[in-house]
Amino acid sequence: MAVSYNTADLLVLAGVVVSLVAVRLYQLRSRKLPPGPRASFWAFGVNKALRKKPTEHVWKTFSAWGKQYGPLISYYLGNKPVIVITKADLAWELLEKRGDIYSDRPRQVMAQELLSRNLRLLGQRYGERFKKLRTIQTQGMSGHQALTYRQMQTYESAVLMRDILQDPAAISTHIQRFATSIVFSISYGTRIQNLDAEIVENNNLAVNHASRYMKPGAYIADTYPSLLWLPKPLQWFRYEPERLHKWMNELYIKLFREVAVKMENGTVRECASSRALTPGKSLGLTETELAWAVSAPFTAGVDTTKASSLVFILEMLHHPHIMKKAQEEIDRVIGDKRMPAFADEDQLPYLAALMKESLRWIPIAPSGVPHAVTKDDYFNGYFIPKGATVFANLRDMMYDPELFPDPEVFRPERFLDTKNPRLIDFNLPFGFGRRICPGLHVASQSLWIFMARLLWAYDILPALDADKKPVLPDLEAFVGMLVVQPARFECRFVPRRPDVVTVIEAEGLEADIELKAWD
Ligand code: HEM
Numbered sequence: 001m002a003v004s005y006n007t008a009d010l011l012v013l014a015g016v017v018v019s020l021v022a023v024r025l026y027q028l029r030s031r032k033l034p035p036g037p038r039a040s041f042w043a044f045g046v047n048k049a050l051r052k053k054p055t056e057h058v059w060k061t062f063s064a065w066g067k068q069y070g071p072l073i074s075y076y077l078g079n080k081p082v083i084v085i086t087k088a089d090l091a092w093e094l095l096e097k098r099g100d101i102y103s104d105r106p107r108q109v110m111a112q113e114l115l116s117r118n119l120r121l122l123g124q125r126y127g128e129r130f131k132k133l134r135t136i137q138t139q140g141m142s143g144h145q146a147l148t149y150r151q152m153q154t155y156e157s158a159v160l161m162r163d164i165l166q167d168p169a170a171i172s173t174h175i176q177r178f179a180t181s182i183v184f185s186i187s188y189g190t191r192i193q194n195l196d197a198e199i200v201e202n203n204n205l206a207v208n209h210a211s212r213y214m215k216p217g218a219y220i221a222d223t224y225p226s227l228l229w230l231p232k233p234l235q236w237f238r239y240e241p242e243r244l245h246k247w248m249n250e251l252y253i254k255l256f257r258e259v260a261v262k263m264e265n266g267t268v269r270e271c272a273s274s275r276a277l278t279p280g281k282s283l284g285l286t287e288t289e290l291a292w293a294v295s296a297p298f299t300a301g302v303d304t305t306k307a308s309s310l311v312f313i314l315e316m317l318h319h320p321h322i323m324k325k326a327q328e329e330i331d332r333v334i335g336d337k338r339m340p341a342f343a344d345e346d347q348l349p350y351l352a353a354l355m356k357e358s359l360r361w362i363p364i365a366p367s368g369v370p371h372a373v374t375k376d377d378y379f380n381g382y383f384i385p386k387g388a389t390v391f392a393n394l395r396d397m398m399y400d401p402e403l404f405p406d407p408e409v410f411r412p413e414r415f416l417d418t419k420n421p422r423l424i425d426f427n428l429p430f431g432f433g434r435r436i437c438p439g440l441h442v443a444s445q446s447l448w449i450f451m452a453r454l455l456w457a458y459d460i461l462p463a464l465d466a467d468k469k470p471v472l473p474d475l476e477a478f479v480g481m482l483v484v485q486p487a488r489f490e491c492r493f494v495p496r497r498p499d500v501v502t503v504i505e506a507e508g509l510e511a512d513i514e515l516k517a518w519d
Contacts, residue, residue, distance in 0.1 A: 031383035033384075034069070034074040034384075036084070037069075037075050057366060062084045063395060066393065071085065072382060074382075080387070082389045083373075084390075085390065088422070092432070095432035097433075099432075102371050102432075103433055103434040103435055104126035105125060106371075106372040106389040107222075107225060108222060110241055112124070112125075114237075116248075116292075119288065121134065122210075122299060129285075129289070136272065137296060137438035137439075140294075141438050141439050142441065149445065150445060155510075156178050156181050157450055158504075158510070158511035159178070159515070160453075161339065161453050162504050168493040172310060172488070175450075176306050177192060178305075179301065179306050179446065183301040183302055186272055187272045187273060188258070190271075206244075207298065209244050249288065252292055260277055263277055269517065271294075276294055277290075297439060304364060304365070304439075306485065308443070309447065310485050311362045312358045317473060318410070326354050327496070329349075330452065330455055337503065338503060338507070340449075342449065348452065351448070354451065355444070356423070357411065360404065360426075361398070363394045364485065366394055367482075368392040368432075369435070371390045392432060456500075457500050458493040458494060458500075459493075460493060461491060462491055463491055473491070
């Protein structure tokens, strides 16, 4: 039945809309948002401090604002309120304890809606689909499940130590291969021997596109989503992400279907894809949703592991006395006839503390990954409006003198002496609440075995200049946006004893044989 409206109906409708908008604007103006910079009218709501240098790391701006306005800050991006938290206890209070309303991600027109069609977990809006996609991750990477990857991580780290021996200058590439192979084995049951493989290049490209589109304030459609009301042919900004989406979709589905074929042939190695393809385990998700779900470890797990490993090397170059102390512990427990293994973990408390301090001193996700709030909320007398983006500026939290006295000092002992359960079980680098990094157990295992074996095998020494003087890499030179890593630097890896080489070669050979099961 056709419905017709008369002028009076339309006027009433317009009146209701205008009243609702007016009430909302009144609420936003009259309720007290946390303090912070306010953009001028002529800045069209885009804060000038963030506009000036779009490539500058936002955590630095947030940090400066924290000093000026306090630990809870607000500003506007377009007409969207953004909250920034710079103290961990406030973040735990909001993002963890009130996780039922602080677990959304901000609306991302470019990265999530156009490029990923709401399929990528990292930017996934909170809701039923998120819960299912997240379950796929937690099932595949829980603390318990992560234990089953230790064997593969042990062998991959043996290969990594041998790669460093053979070509130390290519350390960054070796670590990337190590990290890539681990996440690929977890997702698809297949290892990666060579980064030149087309499938790796394509996945890297997909990740690069995703992080490019996630940059806050970089795209006008993110600041002004109302541009989506334009007729489609006039939405110039959607063509490229939509074209890339099609390509990414084909990539992820192809990888997923290859596992299905292996399952039919009985040649599959258990992995996230095979579990998702097992009858009764798909949680009612479509093939496309599952294919994107199992791709998540690649998106979020390669750059992060690589960045943390490079950061560790950088920190050891700047703190040789701490490297020595950790090596003394390792030598005492392990000796020189074999490399450290996961079974030694409990006997290496200093190494465990060193790993935590390494993640604290240079957090590789310095401004965290933004959450969003799904209901109006009040905190400490401030109003936090529904829909606000919420950044937890991890870099500030790691340098909070109340939590970490003398925060500028690199001192692993702070994690040995502590009785604070938050520092004993230190997952602050991995985020908060229902969005906490689901890969944290896998990542911690990769980092632990890498650090243990690297320190057992090598002295990490600065590069030498033409006059044979040591050159320390710059601690301020970092590249990246959401995840940052040290700008390219040079250093030397010197085998600590002649028999180290023999052990590395023998364990490398054994790893080659054992890893054939993942080929
Ligand atoms: C040292 C290495 C790593 C660090 C520091 C790290 C850190 C983080 C952080 C801060 C978040 C956002 C949490 C939040 O929103 O509150 C995150 C999310 C995520 N991480 Fe990691 N991560 C690491 C390694 C990994 C690895 C190895 C994997 C997979 C194997 C992984 C998979 C993910 C996924 C899938 C998400 C998105 C979760 C969601 O949005 O619900 N991460 N990570």
